[in-house]
Amino acid sequence: MTDHPLAIGVLGGMGPAATIDFMAKVLRHSQRGAAREQDNVRVIADSNPALPDRNAAIAGTGPSPAPALAAMARGLAAAGAGVLAMPCNAAHAFADAVRAATPLPFVHLIDEAVAAVRRRHPEARRIGVLAVAGAAEAKLYERALDAAGLTAVTPDDAARAAFMDAIWQIKRGELDVGTAGVRATAHHLLDQGAEIIIAGCTEVPLVIADGELPVPLIDATDVLAERTVAYARGEWGRGA
Amino acid sequence: MTDHPLAIGVLGGMGPAATIDFMAKVLRHSQRGAAREQDNVRVIADSNPALPDRNAAIAGTGPSPAPALAAMARGLAAAGAGVLAMPCNAAHAFADAVRAATPLPFVHLIDEAVAAVRRRHPEARRIGVLAVAGAAEAKLYERALDAAGLTAVTPDDAARAAFMDAIWQIKRGELDVGTAGVRATAHHLLDQGAEIIIAGCTEVPLVIADGELPVPLIDATDVLAERTVAYARGEWGRGA
Numbered sequence: 001m002t003d004h005p006l007a008i009g010v011l012g013g014m015g016p017a018a019t020i021d022f023m024a025k026v027l028r029h030s031q032r033g034a035a036r037e038q039d040n041v042r043v044i045a046d047s048n049p050a051l052p053d054r055n056a057a058i059a060g061t062g063p064s065p066a067p068a069l070a071a072m073a074r075g076l077a078a079a080g081a082g083v084l085a086m087p088c089n090a091a092h093a094f095a096d097a098v099r100a101a102t103p104l105p106f107v108h109l110i111d112e113a114v115a116a117v118r119r120r121h122p123e124a125r126r127i128g129v130l131a132v133a134g135a136a137e138a139k140l141y142e143r144a145l146d147a148a149g150l151t152a153v154t155p156d157d158a159a160r161a162a163f164m165d166a167i168w169q170i171k172r173g174e175l176d177v178g179t180a181g182v183r184a185t186a187h188h189l190l191d192q193g194a195e196i197i198i199a200g201c202t203e204v205p206l207v208i209a210d211g212e213l214p215v216p217l218i219d220a221t222d223v224l225a226e227r228t229v230a231y232a233r234g235e236w237g238r239g240a
Numbered sequence: 241m242t243d244h245p246l247a248i249g250v251l252g253g254m255g256p257a258a259t260i261d262f263m264a265k266v267l268r269h270s271q272r273g274a275a276r277e278q279d280n281v282r283v284i285a286d287s288n289p290a291l292p293d294r295n296a297a298i299a300g301t302g303p304s305p306a307p308a309l310a311a312m313a314r315g316l317a318a319a320g321a322g323v324l325a326m327p328c329n330a331a332h333a334f335a336d337a338v339r340a341a342t343p344l345p346f347v348h349l350i351d352e353a354v355a356a357v358r359r360r361h362p363e364a365r366r367i368g369v370l371a372v373a374g375a376a377e378a379k380l381y382e383r384a385l386d387a388a389g390l391t392a393v394t395p396d397d398a399a400r401a402a403f404m405d406a407i408w409q410i411k412r413g414e415l416d417v418g419t420a421g422v423r424a425t426a427h428h429l430l431d432q433g434a435e436i437i438i439a440g441c442t443e444v445p446l447v448i449a450d451g452e453l454p455v456p457l458i459d460a461t462d463v464l465a466e467r468t469v470a471y472a473r474g475e476w477g478r479g480a
Contacts, residue, residue, distance in 0.1 A: 007288075013280075013282065013283075014277075015277045015280075016263075016267050016270070016277070016280050016283070017264075017267060019263075020260055020263050020264050020267065023256075023259075023260050023263070023285075023287070024257075024260050027256050027257060027260065030256070031412075031413055034289075037255045037256070037289050037411045038289055038290050038291075038293075039289070040253075040255075040256050040289040041289075042253065042286075042287065042288045042289065042290060043253075043256070043285070043287040044284075044285070044286050044287070044315075044319075045263075045283070045284070045285045045287070046282075046284050046319065046320075047263070047282065047283040047284070047285070048247075048282045049274075049277050049278055049279070049280040049281075049282065050278050050282060051278075053278075075284075075318075075319045075320065076319075078315075078318060078319065079284075079286065079315045079316075079318065079319045080286075080315065171277045172271075173271055
């Protein structure tokens with residue numbers, strides 16, 4: 001028998017601000033069921049910014065982060081984590097390596113984001129995806145949406161390049177110009193008929209929130225936080 | 241020879257929002273020396289809200305958190321931390337247990353906050369301290385300030401009780417009423433002639449910042465973040 005709540009192990013640092021955003025969202029969901037500080041869910045986070053770049057690895061132009069991710073998963077398990085989550089969309093191209101590294105359950109960011117789209121917006125068919133080049137090249141959202149009978153609406157090559165520039169700007173802390181770039185990409189997806197937009201890169205919700213676009217924004221980081229807290233508490237069935 | 245940067249191990253969860261605040265401040269100091277995401281300092285955080293209440297332990301009315309803190313320190317060391325920090329002022333009543341648990345260096349929040357007061361405001365003599373009952377009962381700031389030839393200005397019993405209420409409100413997420421309570425305590429210290437105020441409880445900088453009071457506010461959490469990043473990078477001598 002498993003004792004709940006489980007400690008949440010976070011494979012983080014991709015980037016570090018996104019890990020902090022994820023932890024803040026975990027805390028917000030955790031506080032809903034916590035009368036006292038002591039009732040909050042334990043979080044063990046390894047924010048390791050030195051992991052090899054995911055985009056370069058997926059493109060075949062850089063080393064794979066898989067061995068380092070597997071080592072992080074083992075370290076988190078050894079430190080007491082009972083369930084793992086990884087607040088980086090592109091890194092889910094290496095999810096199999098994380099899953100194979102320990103016997104711990106792994107809450108899958110992409111799968112949970114797509115499931116949230118279906119629960120919250122069952123009428124939507126054309127789903128915009130704000131994701132980096134590596135996530136696109138690995139077809140992470142494209143495949144998950146296709147399996148759900150939904151169509152991924154993605155940037156063309158020029159818009160993707162501009163989006164990548166915006167994400168690097170956000171990672172460097174240049175938030176104003178990065179925000180403008182993310183908004184421009186979102187409007188490019190709206191022009192193609194996106195009915196919903198998934199913030200499918202963990203830097204996106206650092207600069208744009210649901211309610212700021214003409215269509216709903218699914219914050220995949222927040223979905224991951226909510227679902228991981230639910231798993232940690234043994235309340236996995238209840239999804240919002 | 242030690243390889244820099246060292247990974248920062250965080251004994252956290254006291255409370256969880258304060259740990260996230262500390263990580264955000266570590267990132268801000270880390271980004272100053274980082275051209276790329278990969279250049280940021282690695283942070284391994286154990287945010288464990290289930291630790292026994294520090295105030296009750298110091299008052300002798302509850303179990304000691306020392307064994308759990310020592311176990312966290314060992315877990316962080318095993319996970320790869322090279323230097324430890326604990327963003328909770330009152331928990332420093334148990335700093336010896338943390339230090340004894342591993343051979344790792346430990347950056348001491350109280351000592352660094354008092355050192356920052358001396359560096360930044362060498363003319364100040366009466367130092368207000370916004371700290372919880374446990375920290376006061378253990379005389380953490382009182383002793384460190386006295387050793388530096390400075391006078392601690394602290395709340396009387398009624399003001400301390402009101403301050404404790406405010407801190408519990410902040411921990412429950414009731415920020416408006418908690419902020420008002422913290423401000424009232426700060427003005428109580430100003431009435432006693434405090435020339436500087438130390439935010440000597442990690443919930444305080446969640447609701448009040450330097451520049452919002454008639455005297456300078458020393459954010460002990462931010463000082464700890466700055467000094468721990470400096471230690472991790474092998475730049476310990478340079479204090480701001």
